[in-house]
Amino acid sequence: MIFHAMRTLGIQSVHEVIKIGDTPADLLSGYNAGCIGNIGVLSGANKKETLLEFPHTHIINDITELPKLIQL
Numbered sequence: 001m002i003f004h005a006m007r008t009l010g011i012q013s014v015h016e017v018i019k020i021g022d023t024p025a026d027l028l029s030g031y032n033a034g035c036i037g038n039i040g041v042l043s044g045a046n047k048k049e050t051l052l053e054f055p056h057t058h059i060i061n062d063i064t065e066l067p068k069l070i071q072l
Contacts, residue, residue: 021039
């Protein structure tokens with residue numbers, strides 16, 4: 001899915017992609033794709049303890065924290 005979205009949007013490098021999700025599968029897909037950012041969000045399906053067990057760059061409480069995290 002990540003590579004399909006990249007192709008559709010004309011993005012050449014996973015070093016330009018941040019994957020955000022609320023499940024272990026989301027974090028695994030971002031990790032496996034090699035995304036520069038792999039962010040777990042706690043306002044969804046899983047608790048912090050669960051998401052911490054999977055590869056991630058950040059864990060945030062909800063998406064309102066995202067803009068501050070990805071400022072250029």
